[in-house]
Amino acid sequence: MYRYFIINKPYDMVSQFVSPDKVHLLGELDYDFPEGIHAVGRLDNHSEGLLILTTNKKITRLLFESEQPHKRTYLVMVSKIMSQEALEKLRNGVTIRIKGGVDYVTPPCDVQIVEKPANVGPRAHDLKEYLPRTWITITLTEGKFHQVRKMTAAVGHQTKRLIRISIEDLLLGDLQPGQVKEMGEEEIFRLLNIADVEV
Structure with missing residues (x-):
């Protein structure tokens, strides 16, 4: 069993x-x-x-x-305050570099700003709390290598924390x-x- x-x-x-x-x-x-x-x-x-x-x-x-895609949702803390424009770019698809040095355009996905994420304690060696940052959720049906980190970098925001909160x-x-x-x-x-x- x-x-x-x-x-x-x-x-x-x-x-x-x-x-x-x-x-x-x-x-x-x-x-x-x-x-x-x-x-x-x-x-x-x-x-x-x-x-x-x-x-x-x-x-x-x-x-x-x-063949049936399965959704994964991540709670992501990125550096700096994310603009509506950057948010829309993530939602509509951005170009990232994937395996073999190939450029890949990510498909449209759901991205939302999260004001105060619940159930997220500080990390043991957390980041400098006083620096500006934005929490977002991002839902993907694929998982290229370091995809979320590459996507946020493509719109000028470094991923500081990445927490998978759901699969389907x-x-x-x-x-x-x-x-x-x-x-x-x-x-x-x-x-x-x-x-x-x-x-």
Whole structure:
């Protein structure tokens, strides 16, 4: 029987259980994970938030390699105050450089300013609080390498924090950094909108 977990991946931890490099790993979380567990998709070590862990190897294919696109929403803190013009550029698509040095225009996406994000505590080694910044949410159905960071850079704003808060209807909610929650297969498939797919 497969097992499914969601975690709030902390900053400065890679989405892996083993690595040849000297990095913080998922196995350092205070939880007794089962054999054969792996992360579905990745968040780089500087990104935080919702990460799915499972013993079911087919989930990655169902979620990220299916013809049906799946939405991922990120809460992003960027440097400086973002103008309406920059916001519109992000919404309509910007040109970023992707693998192989190719220019790529991002498809239209949902971007919203967030006045006061809920459930976001300070990071252990957080940024200088007095500097101007803007919080936005950005919802994508694709995930090119460092896509969000490249998109905000394309409109003149450096990404300072990046927190994945949802995948489809599966929400990070008030799960704190490093916390783990086990979920049933039926519930997680329903929330990820892959419930009707044979596994």
